[in-house]
Amino acid sequence: MISEDQPRPKKLLDQVRDAIRLKHYSYRTEVSYVDWIRRFILFHNKRHPREMGVVEIEAFLTHLAVDGKVAASTQNQAFSAVLFLYRDVLGIQFEQPIQALRARESRYLPTVLTPEEVRAIIERLTGTYQLVVQLLYGSGLRQREALALRVKDVDFGQRQLGIRDAKGRECRVTMLPDRLIQPLQIHLQSVRQQHQQDLAQGYGSVYLPYALERKYPKAEREWEWQFVFPSDRLSCDPRSHITRRHYLHESGLQRAIKQAVRQAKVSKRVSCHTFRHSFATHLLQNGYDIRTVQELLGHKDVKTTMIYTHVLNRGGRGVRSPLDG
Structure with missing residues (x-):
């Protein structure tokens, strides 16, 4: 008792x-x-x-x-x-293997847009969502990687993005498209003004990973740690219960993409990840080697990147149909 x-x-x-x-x-x-x-x-x-x-x-x-x-x-x-x-x-280790009936792994080729379809969709997006999708396609980012970008991760001088704590808790560097430099700089000016207003109202802190707030007590309010794409509203952190401004919620981005795809009359199933697939495929089509694409995507194994070569060879692996003469 x-x-x-x-x-x-x-x-x-x-x-x-x-x-x-x-x-x-x-x-x-x-x-x-x-x-x-x-x-x-x-x-x-x-x-x-x-x-x-x-x-x-x-x-x-x-x-x-x-x-x-x-x-x-x-x-x-x-x-x-x-x-x-x-x-x-519970600290329990099993000596015998776990042998359950496993679900069958599906083998499918990713959906890839043509450059014209990408442009048509992006043109029908506006504001912050347009900028995020341009990064998804222009830098090959995953959805969370784009939304969770911090100011310190954007290197305008080197024209590159530092991707921290990505899938598998890996880090990598990828390109920052030249045409996005000015729009991003203008966007960050408004984000900084919003951050200064939050500080004036007693807020302005941001979530820091790996307990960095204890190592650097003031870092959570410093400009370089802020999110590039912050939410338009303050919210309560479910872990610390501190009121903060998190990054944009993915549901809003997904809705915006869905609407833009419908307006562009693209008859493909398009998600945020489709732009990353298109990024990789178009680089290979432009003659870049697969190892370079692997590094930009952050794949551990080149076999993962190899799927895009299958996309390039679809339609009978590039064989010309006899119907075409």
């Missing part, structure tokens, strides 16, 4: 959150892992994970593949979350 003087032990999902934050995983990963662990426990009628093991994990993963018909990536994410629970929270 716990005495009144002793603090109550933390709930399991709170322990999961603490472990995730200790490893400096992103907030999105935290939300995803907690949700999968909750679903795993509910699937087994709220049994405590310590009472379960390999058999229960295999049953859950098989259920996702057979009954849920989830994609392979979704099942892998659930698997990672449950393994994290056992290894990093």
Whole structure:
């Protein structure tokens, strides 16, 4: 029995959150892992994970593949979350391998726009959203990489962008298109004015990764750490509960792209990532070698970049149809 003087032990999902934050995983990963662990426990009628093991994990993963018909990536994410629970929270290592029925991996070619389609879509975007999409295509950025850019990551002199803490917690350098230098400089002038107004009102702090706010107490309010594309409103940080200005929410960008695609009458399924696919494909079409494209995209393995060579060779691998003579 716990005495009144002793603090109550933390709930399991709170322990999961603490472990995730200790490893400096992103907030999105935290939300995803907690949700999968909750679903795993509910699937087994709220049994405590310590009472379960390999058999229960295999049953859950098989259920996702057979009954849920989830994609392979979704099942892998659930698997990672449950393994994290056992290894990093409960300290349990399994000697026997986990053998569940795995979801079939889909093999598909990414959607690629023509340069004309890219221009048509960008022309129908306005303001900040247009600038973000120009970076997605002009620099080959992922959605989060563009939205989470900080002022210090933009090097106008070297005409390059520093991408920090990207997918896989990697860093890289990519190009900054010449035609975006002036628009970005004008955009940052208005962002700086907004930041100064926030400071005057007692706000102006920004989230810093890896507990840098403790190492550099004043950095969270310094200009170079601010987001290039800040939100138009202040919000409460779900972890620290501090009112801050985060970067633009991805849902607004996605809606703007969807509307622009409809107005441009492009009959392809276009997402933020489509512009990154188009960036890579068009560079290869222009004669750049695949290693250069791999470095700009931040792929660890050149095999990942090789998919764009398949896109170039589609239509019978470049074979001329007999119907065309």
